[in-house]
Amino acid sequence: MVAFSTLGVFAIALRIQNNMLLLIALALFILFLMSLVWAGRNLAGLSLSLQPDQRLVAGVTQNLTITIKNNQQFDRPRHLLAVKTGKTSAPFDFSLGVASISIPVNIETRGRMALPPILIESEFPFGLARCWSWVSAGEVLVAPAPRSGYANKTHASKRHGQDHDDEEASGADSLADYIPGTAQTRIHWKRFAATGRLLVKTGDQTGGDRLVIDYAAVRSFGHEQALQMMCAAVLEAEQQQLPFVMILPQQEISSPTGRAGEALDALALA
Numbered sequence: 001m002v003a004f005s006t007l008g009v010f011a012i013a014l015r016i017q018n019n020m021l022l023l024i025a026l027a028l029f030i031l032f033l034m035s036l037v038w039a040g041r042n043l044a045g046l047s048l049s050l051q052p053d054q055r056l057v058a059g060v061t062q063n064l065t066i067t068i069k070n071n072q073q074f075d076r077p078r079h080l081l082a083v084k085t086g087k088t089s090a091p092f093d094f095s096l097g098v099a100s101i102s103i104p105v106n107i108e109t110r111g112r113m114a115l116p117p118i119l120i121e122s123e124f125p126f127g128l129a130r131c132w133s134w135v136s137a138g139e140v141l142v143a144p145a146p147r148s149g150y151a152n153k154t155h156a157s158k159r160h161g162q163d164h165d166d167e168e169a170s171g172a173d174s175l176a177d178y179i180p181g182t183a184q185t186r187i188h189w190k191r192f193a194a195t196g197r198l199l200v201k202t203g204d205q206t207g208g209d210r211l212v213i214d215y216a217a218v219r220s221f222g223h224e225q226a227l228q229m230m231c232a233a234v235l236e237a238e239q240q241q242l243p244f245v246m247i248l249p250q251q252e253i254s255s256p257t258g259r260a261g262e263a264l265d266a267l268a269l270a
Helices: 002-016 019-043 189-195 223-239 261-269
Strands: 046-050 062-070 081-085 088-091 098-105 111-114 118-122 131-135 139-143 175-177 199-201 209-214 244-248 251-255
Touching (some): 019 131, 081 098, 251 261
Antiparallel strands (some): 046 062, 175 199, 244 251
């Protein structure tokens, strides 16, 4: 439309030999070209990254937080940026050189999957030109779709042998390997000073009774269905904050705090 308007003004100016109209046509042409250049520069050099410790479950719509930032070689102010998901376009504030957006994502297949690309657009500075780009935030691990039925196959918790000797129990609390993010007040510092091994107090006074989620108990259903049943059991244990041990054919995951992150990653790649 701008190009058509510029051409029309230029044609009329030539026809009637009007210098003012020629000047207006030239100004419109320059303004249009500068809008194209500035809109492109406003978008160039942006990078997207997924915030850490985020996971998806197959078949479930979840919100992921994505960080948008400048690459070092394109460190400059940005204006009038918007991200488009579906049919809606939402502007975001990039005045500090970094911004976070939340987008809904639904992936049907488990494994290491590339995130769907996001449309980022800009109409800076005059709204005469729109520049857009499809950008992906990278890959995310997708756990199997939860499938009920595991609790009916192997119910409740049972005693599971610990990974270290019984002599590592201290007082009424049993010990487990340190997991990043565990409060320092739960670390057994005396044991660390003696052995150099970071252990945490689980608060388990029964000596290690945990929910055991074993692949062998459900493998008769087939590999994928077995993983789906185990995923449902892991998510339920996390919801109830139950310590659990998940046993796969080639791997064993222990979660003394009931956190499901590492177990979900293992199920996604199993």
